[in-house]
Amino acid sequence: MKKIYSWIIDKWLAGFITASFFFILKLYIELPEDSKSNFFNFGWLKEIFNMQIPLYFAILIVLFLIIITRFEKLRLKRGFTSEKSHESKTPYNHYKNYKSDIFGVKKSKWSWDYKWLAHRQSFEITDLKPNCPVCDTTMDLDDYSYHSADCHKCRLDGKNYTFRISENISDVSKEIIRKIKNNEVST
Numbered sequence: 001m002k003k004i005y006s007w008i009i010d011k012w013l014a015g016f017i018t019a020s021f022f023f024i025l026k027l028y029i030e031l032p033e034d035s036k037s038n039f040f041n042f043g044w045l046k047e048i049f050n051m052q053i054p055l056y057f058a059i060l061i062v063l064f065l066i067i068i069t070r071f072e073k074l075r076l077k078r079g080f081t082s083e084k085s086h087e088s089k090t091p092y093n094h095y096k097n098y099k100s101d102i103f104g105v106k107k108s109k110w111s112w113d114y115k116w117l118a119h120r121q122s123f124e125i126t127d128l129k130p131n132c133p134v135c136d137t138t139m140d141l142d143d144y145s146y147h148s149a150d151c152h153k154c155r156l157d158g159k160n161y162t163f164r165i166s167e168n169i170s171d172v173s174k175e176i177i178r179k180i181k182n183n184e185v186s187t
Helices: 002-030 043-049 055-079 083-089 152-156 169-181
Strands: 100-103 108-117 122-130 148-150 162-164
Touching (some): 122 169
Antiparallel strands (some): 108 122, 148 162
8 A cells, every 4th residue: 555655646646736726726717706705715625525435436446546556567667677688679680790881972981889779669870980081990079060070099199180071970870771771781
């Protein structure tokens, strides 16, 4: 019973209080002017609480709440699975080896990885980054403009390490998805 009570408090109390407030406000606004002065005596509220409810109706409400809490508990239990069981449910990615390609007018090489999104039931492209044209290391994109990227290896070697990116990152991502959907990828 304690679990049911805490569930009711957590899930329904805020909504119930808000709905009750606006319901009472609506009642007050729609009252005739001569009845509004008696509204705050709360005689109407006493009548609501004195209303007799049949026993079978109260039992049905309690059973309904118990059933709802059971379903909520099952849903939460399924949502909080361990990482190992989550990984085992991840389907096989047929394009897992397709992690780099050349795009754009300047023929820039880009690298990425995939991540399984269980709530969407699909893979998402993650860590999409351009490769350095000098040493082929993945570069870090400029966080503000995405029009330039820095190569940490070239910076350590004392070479020019900032390069202009002519491709838009969202266009590259869309092109990867298009190539996968059209089977233009050699795996």
